[in-house]
Amino acid sequence: MATAIADPLARKYQRVFKHLDADGNGYIEQSDFASFVDRLAKEYKLPKTDQKVHAITAAFDAIDTFAALDTDGDGGLSCQECVKGCRQYFNSNSLDEPGSWFFGRF
Ligand SMILES: [Ca+2]
Numbered sequence: 087m088a089t090a091i092a093d094p095l096a097r098k099y100q101r102v103f104k105h106l107d108a109d110g111n112g113y114i115e116q117s118d119f120a121s122f123v124d125r126l127a128k129e130y131k132l133p134k135t136d137q138k139v140h141a142i143t144a145a146f147d148a149i150d151t152f153a154a155l156d157t158d159g160d161g162g163l164s165c166q167e168c169v170k171g172c173r174q175y176f177n178s179n180s181l182d183e184p185g186s187w188f189f190g191r192f
């Protein structure tokens with residue numbers, strides 16, 4: 087008898103996905119990244135001219151970052167691609183994994 091065991095990390099990464107999918111259409115697009123940066127800046131009361139805001143924006147605006155994470159090339163990050171990217175970002179030591187670029191070039 088096989089029993090499905092819930093993966094707590096996958097559930098956490100799915101919450102990250104839902105948080106980043108600002109318009110709730112089931113995909114993270116470049117506009118969702120921009121919205122995330124705006125919300126982050128507001129949360130930390132940083133002006134849009136702050137260097138940290140510029141650095142995050144530049145990282146998210148990088149075409150290669152988004153393209154690396156969009157592994158099926160459909161123009162949006164699905165929940166599955168997001169979860170895979172988070173796993174790679176936090177668990178992989180290889181910069182060749184697309185998820186290594188999830189949060190840009192930090
Ligand atoms: Ca979206």
Ligand SMILES: [Ca+2]
Nearest residue numbers: 156160162163
């Ligand atoms: Ca995709």
